[in-house]
Amino acid sequence: MNKLLSIENVSLSYHTMQGEIEALKKIDFDVFSGEFIAIIGPSGCGKTSILSIIAGLLKPSGGKVLLNGEEILSPTEMIGYMLQKDQLFPWRTVEANAMLPLEIHGAKKDLEKRKNVQQLLKKYGLWEFRRSYPSELSGGMRQRVALIRTLACSPEILLLDEPFSALDYQTRLAVCDDVYAIIKNEKKTAVLVTHDISEAIALADRIIVLTKRPSKILNLHEIDTDKALTPLQRRESKGFSSWFERLWRELNYEK
Amino acid sequence: MKNNHEFSREHLLFLKSQRRSTVFVNTMRMTILIAFLLIWELLARYSVIDSFLMSSPTRVASTIKNLIVADNLWIHVGTTLFETVAGFLIATALGTAVAVALWWSESLRKICEPYLIVLNSLPKIALGPIIIVWFGSGIKSIIFMAIIITVIVTVITMQNAFLSTDKGKIMLLKSMGATKLQILSKLVIPSSLKSFISCLKINVGMAWIGSIMGEYLTSRQGIGYLIVYGGQVFKLDLVMASTFILCLLAGAMYALVALLEKVLIKEK
Numbered sequence: 001m002n003k004l005l006s007i008e009n010v011s012l013s014y015h016t017m018q019g020e021i022e023a024l025k026k027i028d029f030d031v032f033s034g035e036f037i038a039i040i041g042p043s044g045c046g047k048t049s050i051l052s053i054i055a056g057l058l059k060p061s062g063g064k065v066l067l068n069g070e071e072i073l074s075p076t077e078m079i080g081y082m083l084q085k086d087q088l089f090p091w092r093t094v095e096a097n098a099m100l101p102l103e104i105h106g107a108k109k110d111l112e113k114r115k116n117v118q119q120l121l122k123k124y125g126l127w128e129f130r131r132s133y134p135s136e137l138s139g140g141m142r143q144r145v146a147l148i149r150t151l152a153c154s155p156e157i158l159l160l161d162e163p164f165s166a167l168d169y170q171t172r173l174a175v176c177d178d179v180y181a182i183i184k185n186e187k188k189t190a191v192l193v194t195h196d197i198s199e200a201i202a203l204a205d206r207i208i209v210l211t212k213r214p215s216k217i218l219n220l221h222e223i224d225t226d227k228a229l230t231p232l233q234r235r236e237s238k239g240f241s242s243w244f245e246r247l248w249r250e251l252n253y254e255k
Numbered sequence: 256m257k258n259n260h261e262f263s264r265e266h267l268l269f270l271k272s273q274r275r276s277t278v279f280v281n282t283m284r285m286t287i288l289i290a291f292l293l294i295w296e297l298l299a300r301y302s303v304i305d306s307f308l309m310s311s312p313t314r315v316a317s318t319i320k321n322l323i324v325a326d327n328l329w330i331h332v333g334t335t336l337f338e339t340v341a342g343f344l345i346a347t348a349l350g351t352a353v354a355v356a357l358w359w360s361e362s363l364r365k366i367c368e369p370y371l372i373v374l375n376s377l378p379k380i381a382l383g384p385i386i387i388v389w390f391g392s393g394i395k396s397i398i399f400m401a402i403i404i405t406v407i408v409t410v411i412t413m414q415n416a417f418l419s420t421d422k423g424k425i426m427l428l429k430s431m432g433a434t435k436l437q438i439l440s441k442l443v444i445p446s447s448l449k450s451f452i453s454c455l456k457i458n459v460g461m462a463w464i465g466s467i468m469g470e471y472l473t474s475r476q477g478i479g480y481l482i483v484y485g486g487q488v489f490k491l492d493l494v495m496a497s498t499f500i501l502c503l504l505a506g507a508m509y510a511l512v513a514l515l516e517k518v519l520i521k522e523k
Binding site: 074151 | 421423427432433445448
């Protein structure tokens with residue numbers, strides 16, 4: 001596997017009138033092509049900031065992020081960011097929502113890219129709903145539209161910021177399987193941030209555990225569950241509960 | 256639409272009670288209006304109230320008829336309507352443009368804040384004499400009055416609407432590499448459409464206040480002129496008739512904006 005993304009000694013401080021808050025301290029890890037990485041940590045530890053830095057939205061105070069050896073300084077088409085809520089625009093149809101990134105990149109009339117998005121909509125069961133508005137869809141379908149929107153410009157890396165946290169538990173398990181299948185199917189690399197330990201174990205190849213603020217990397221685990229299983233099946237496989245216990249202890253010990 | 260026989264009995268009863276309530280509301284509305292006019296007319300006719308001071312519905316109607324026959328009602332209506340619509344359109348466009356500028360630049364917004372607050376609290380009628388000196392005693396002054404009354408409210412309402420755009424959606428667009436102009440055109444403006452419509456509704460009222468107040472200050476024609484003139488020569492019939500026409504015009508303009516709302520806002 002080749003190295004796609006490297007996060008090199010990234011630090012981040014927030015400045016307010018009250019003072020300076022050190023959020024991240026020398027975060028250093030690599031992401032390989034095709035892998036699924038999860039980042040977990042106590043709440044408020046700056047997990048989301050890591051994604052914002054990788055996305056080029058936030059400038060780190062120290063260190064740098066390299067994508068294929070080149071430093072990321074501003075948002076790029078190579079990276080797709082999926083946020084906590086689906087953030088679909090209610091005045092746009094499903095298709096218009098999915099095409100949004102093309103419009104932003106001035107590729108609205110690029111037939112090949114349009115076709116690609118239409119293919120994705122067909123492949124993942126949203127074609128009949130292309131003229132519907134987001135309010136007419138279920139939570140799970142909305143999340144699928146959001147994922148297709150993220151895939152519209154064919155990014156290599158997907159950043160997932162607790163993308164399931166706004167859903168109820170039942171939907172969450174189903175959407176989790178759904179999104180995982182699509183990401184694997186499209187052969188994308190993913191970095192997931194979550195506070196849900198079981199979700200991390202169910203999805204990830206590797207899990208990064210962060211300490212509380214200022215966050216450092218406490219541990220990096222290779223998860224050895226069967227990769228052929230779906231996330232839901234993995235929750236029932238035998239290694240699962242021991243991993244859960246181990247990570248739970250690690251996080252709790254940190255508090 | 257389904258046919259009646261496809262619904263359950265309970266649902267039919269529900270529909271019936273809904274229909275009955277609409278009929279009730281409409282009937283009550285008409286009854287109140289008719290009762291008001293009838294009592295007014297009777298009180299005046301049997302000299303319980305002084306019809307010289309209070310006028311009466313029939314006197315109002317004949318005054319309007321005389322105005323139409325003398326062929327100058329349309330001049331007055333046209334003048335006031337022109338002033339109001341011009342003030343409304345110019346102020347809405349100008350106010351929205353200023354709100355966009357204030358959204359665009361945070362430092363401009365901070366710098367302008369105290370001025371906006373003072374301008375908003377200032378009773379604009381106080382500027383009357385200055386406006387007349389600057390723009391002369393005519394239609395220009397009146398339109399200007401309508402504009403200053405309407406524009407500040409527009410700036411404040413639209414600026415608040417723009418600033419309340421969902422932060423998550425802005426972040427989403429930024430992560431796609433959107434420029435500020437794209438964020439404005441693809442997100443901020445479309446998501447402020449509902450606020451814009453309610454701003455238009457407020458502005459209809461504001462523009463009428465402006466034009467009528469302007470006509471009170473300086474005018475030779477217009478509905479506001481008729482009201483002031485009627486008051487000065489003690490022709491209360493004229494005052495009441497003009498007020499009635501004003502009600503009709505303002506209501507019609509509001510209805511037009513409500514129609515626009517139906518056309519523009521499709522999603523529920």
